[in-house]
Amino acid sequence: xxxxxxxxxxxxxxxxxxxxxTPMCAGCGGLQALHQIYDILGNKTVFVNAAGCMxxxxxxxxxPFRGSxxxxxxxSAPAGAQGIRDALDILLEQKHIPPExxxxxxxxxxxxxxxxxxxxxTSGAIDRGLDFLYICYDNEGYGNTxxxxxxxxxxxxxxxxxxxxxxxxxxxxxxAANKPAYVATVIGAEPLDxxxxxxxxxxxxxxxxIIALSPCPTGWDFDPKESTEIGRLAVKTGVWPLxxxxxxxxxxxxxxxxxxxxxxxxxxQGRFAHLFEPVRNEAMLAEIQQRIDDYWADVx
Amino acid sequence: xxxxxLTGNAAAAWGARLAGIDYVPAFxxxxxxxxxxxLSGWFERGELQGRMTVPxxxxxxxxxxxxxxxxxxxxxxxxxxQGLLHAMEMIYTVTGWRxxxxxxxxxxxxxxxxxxxxxxxxxxxxxDSGFIQIHCANCQEVLDTMLIAYRLxxxxxxxxxxxxxxxxxxxxxxxxxxxxxxxxxxREFVGEFDPGQIKFRASMPESQAVAVLGGSPYSYFRYETHxxxxxxLNVYPEIADEFNARFGRFHGLLECFxxxxxDYLFVMMGCFATKAKDAVLRxxxxxxxxxxLRPRLIRPFxxxxxxxxxxxxxxxxxxxxxxxxxxxxxxxxEIASVLYGIGxxxxxxxxxxxxxxxxxxxxxxxxxxxxTLINASKTGETPPPRLLYTAxxxxxxxxxxxxxxxxxxxxxxxxx
Numbered sequence: 001x002x003x004x005x006x007x008x009x010x011x012x013x014x015x016x017x018x019x020x021x022t023p024m025c026a027g028c029g030g031l032q033a034l035h036q037i038y039d040i041l042g043n044k045t046v047f048v049n050a051a052g053c054m055x056x057x058x059x060x061x062x063x064p065f066r067g068s069x070x071x072x073x074x075x076s077a078p079a080g081a082q083g084i085r086d087a088l089d090i091l092l093e094q095k096h097i098p099p100e101x102x103x104x105x106x107x108x109x110x111x112x113x114x115x116x117x118x119x120x121x122t123s124g125a126i127d128r129g130l131d132f133l134y135i136c137y138d139n140e141g142y143g144n145t146x147x148x149x150x151x152x153x154x155x156x157x158x159x160x161x162x163x164x165x166x167x168x169x170x171x172x173x174x175x176a177a178n179k180p181a182y183v184a185t186v187i188g189a190e191p192l193d194x195x196x197x198x199x200x201x202x203x204x205x206x207x208x209x210i211i212a213l214s215p216c217p218t219g220w221d222f223d224p225k226e227s228t229e230i231g232r233l234a235v236k237t238g239v240w241p242l243x244x245x246x247x248x249x250x251x252x253x254x255x256x257x258x259x260x261x262x263x264x265x266x267x268x269q270g271r272f273a274h275l276f277e278p279v280r281n282e283a284m285l286a287e288i289q290q291r292i293d294d295y296w297a298d299v300x
Numbered sequence: 301x302x303x304x305x306l307t308g309n310a311a312a313a314w315g316a317r318l319a320g321i322d323y324v325p326a327f328x329x330x331x332x333x334x335x336x337x338x339l340s341g342w343f344e345r346g347e348l349q350g351r352m353t354v355p356x357x358x359x360x361x362x363x364x365x366x367x368x369x370x371x372x373x374x375x376x377x378x379x380x381x382q383g384l385l386h387a388m389e390m391i392y393t394v395t396g397w398r399x400x401x402x403x404x405x406x407x408x409x410x411x412x413x414x415x416x417x418x419x420x421x422x423x424x425x426x427x428d429s430g431f432i433q434i435h436c437a438n439c440q441e442v443l444d445t446m447l448i449a450y451r452l453x454x455x456x457x458x459x460x461x462x463x464x465x466x467x468x469x470x471x472x473x474x475x476x477x478x479x480x481x482x483x484x485x486x487r488e489f490v491g492e493f494d495p496g497q498i499k500f501r502a503s504m505p506e507s508q509a510v511a512v513l514g515g516s517p518y519s520y521f522r523y524e525t526h527x528x529x530x531x532x533l534n535v536y537p538e539i540a541d542e543f544n545a546r547f548g549r550f551h552g553l554l555e556c557f558x559x560x561x562x563d564y565l566f567v568m569m570g571c572f573a574t575k576a577k578d579a580v581l582r583x584x585x586x587x588x589x590x591x592x593l594r595p596r597l598i599r600p601f602x603x604x605x606x607x608x609x610x611x612x613x614x615x616x617x618x619x620x621x622x623x624x625x626x627x628x629x630x631x632x633x634e635i636a637s638v639l640y641g642i643g644x645x646x647x648x649x650x651x652x653x654x655x656x657x658x659x660x661x662x663x664x665x666x667x668x669x670x671x672t673l674i675n676a677s678k679t680g681e682t683p684p685p686r687l688l689y690t691a692x693x694x695x696x697x698x699x700x701x702x703x704x705x706x707x708x709x710x711x712x713x714x715x716x
Contacts, residue, residue, distance in 0.1 A: 044502045048367070058510040060517050068500045069507040070370065070397075072363050073389055079360030083325065083367025084500060086351055090322050090373050094349070101501045121363075124356030 013039040019064030027224025030137030030214035032188030043067035050077035052110030078125035111138040139216035181206030183245040189231025221270025308471035313338035315446020318486035322350040322373040325364040331468035332380040332406040358387035366394030372495035375401035381408035395430025400453035409657040417658025418468035420622040439476040553602040555594040562591035579666030615648035615673040621655035654688035
């Protein structure tokens with residue numbers, strides 16, 4: 001990546017915009033990513049939120065955000081962004097507000113909304129070329145209600161020996177297929193990669209998506225202090241490819257030189273215990289490893 | 301001032317135009333589509349300044365409408381029937397944002413069975429949402445109500461969105477002569493939109509519609525919205541008087557037609573009430589002292605005004621163009637709640653359901669209803685609720701079924 005103000009770790013912002021004392025769980029990987037994202041976006045933003053864990057960030061009369069916030073519903077946050085963006089544009093055109101009063105319109109939702117209920121509103125927004133940034137904190141389940149199935153792995157509503165029988169929906173590809181301005185995957189455990197992508201996203205106009213894989217101690221069943229390590233493992237095992245889409249091309253921003261076996265990522269999370277106990281499910285482990293190998297075989 | 305033949309839909313579009321709207325998120329649905337087509341033409345030809353956007357659903361449409369209003373522009377949108385229901389989560393949600401805008405609902409019966417023709421179950425599903433509801437009975441009233449609605453919605457002590465309702469087909473597609481007020485005079489009446497504290501600006505960060513924990517803050521906000529809406533009952537008459545003074549047309553909380561000396565009243569909302577007016581005139585020719593009471597505001601419900609209007613009458617017939625399945629007529633229940641405990645309440649309050657899915661209510665049926673009231677008033681016994689449906693309609697339905705059976709039989713026989 002060129003022309004970034006984030007060449008090394010010490011270039012990352014030292015002032016932090018998001019307030020402390022939120023009701024998120026200890027070790028929340030989503031909050032970790034949001035902290036880093038907000039440090040770069042700053043307070044000239046309006047966050048349009050869809051129902052999810054982070055709806056609980058702003059509880060009357062408190063908020064950790066220095067900028068603005070509008071809670072909408074689970075299915076229509078991008079439409080809320082549309083209304084605000086259009087209204088600000090009208091006010092700017094009619095010179096009712098000066099340019100310095102303008103705001104960046106940011107949607108903040110979990111994967112339940114981004115991968116599921118909100119897809120209709122999202123596809124509409126991309127279709128209309130809405131100028132907005134969509135941030136999805138992806139904890140692979142309905143984390144706020146006890147980790148029921150959304151598009152993730154083993155969850156509280158899919159406890160069979162195989163867990164959730166399908167594979168994760170490819171939201172990245174779903175967006176990229178519609179040629180928006182920018183799509184990127186990030187993770188809080190890789191702050192430099194994250195910062196560069198947010199920086200790039202803010203310099204572009206149009207529909208932009210950031211998907212942050214969000215290790216979830218509560219839902220994934222691991223010790224909160226392991227959150228960053230599990231995030232690193234997601235990248236090192238190749239489970240969570242760090243990549244971006246721009247101008248019709250997908251490029252990987254961090255290709256693991258020697259990928260660790262996926263088992264290293266799976267065995268440290270209670271949600272995958274069924275793969276190891278009471279007996280190792282060799283067939284399943286091999287199948288999962290194969291899928292990851294197949295993915296990377298196409299990349300490198 | 302200029303007089304034109306306009307459909308109810310065109311009258312709604314003219315009302316929005318004259319009110320100086322900035323933004324229209326809109327989604328097509330029969331029988332409302334003509335409204336947004338008309339507005340879209342005006343935007344394209346530069347006759348309207350601002351912006352129109354077509355989201356992928358009514359759910360998104362109402363979200364965008366509320367969000368834009370909460371950012372400080374004047375918003376208009378329109379829908380009907382299934383569209384209103386698809387948006388229902390957001391209909392309830394945006395009222396708590398206290399961001400005023402106007403939504404026209406062109407009433408149409410709800411699925412299933414799916415139909416295009418009107419009744420009021422769609423708009424009444426939004427009854428408890430926090431939207432103010434004003435129901436119109438003719439095209440002039442539609443246009444005028446639009447201007448009044450923006451004044452009311454944006455009033456600093458109210459700040460709630462408003463549904464202006466007109467009946468599909470009978471009003472949406474019927475042309476009537478409509479006086480179109482002068483643009484500058486209409487703008488002067490409506491005034492500039494002052495978003496007050498509710499707006500998103502870089503220099504004034506604001507958190508809107510945040511979560512609450514526990515019933516106490518929740519109750520606080522719900523009560524506040526309720527009290528603001530009740531305040532509309534005080535504010536509305538002032539605005540209606542001002543409208544009358546400026547434009548020479550009065551649209552009250554209620555329409556009372558031949559009520560003053562009446563012994564009996566039809567109680568109806570929407571444009572089928574004009575059929576009742578016709579019946580009133582004919583019944584009066586026959587010497588029956590009957591009138592029509594038509595509430596225009598359904599939320600807030602003008603309880604005191606209704607109580608005063610029906611006081612000392614002998615009998616009321618509430619004719620509901622809606623059906624709360626398992627209960628009956630919704631307006632009937634609302635009227636009953638107003639009458640309980642007031643000293644001069646009419647002893648007879650009868651319930652009739654009619655006009656569902658655009659089914660006509662004939663003059664003969666109005667006469668029959670009037671006769672029922674007269675009889676009930678003599679015996680002192682309230683008749684059981686009646687669902688208007690004739691033996692002839694039932695016979696026609698059976699005939700159609702028989703034809704379909706024959707056709708099916710023929711299809712079977714002709715199979716290769």
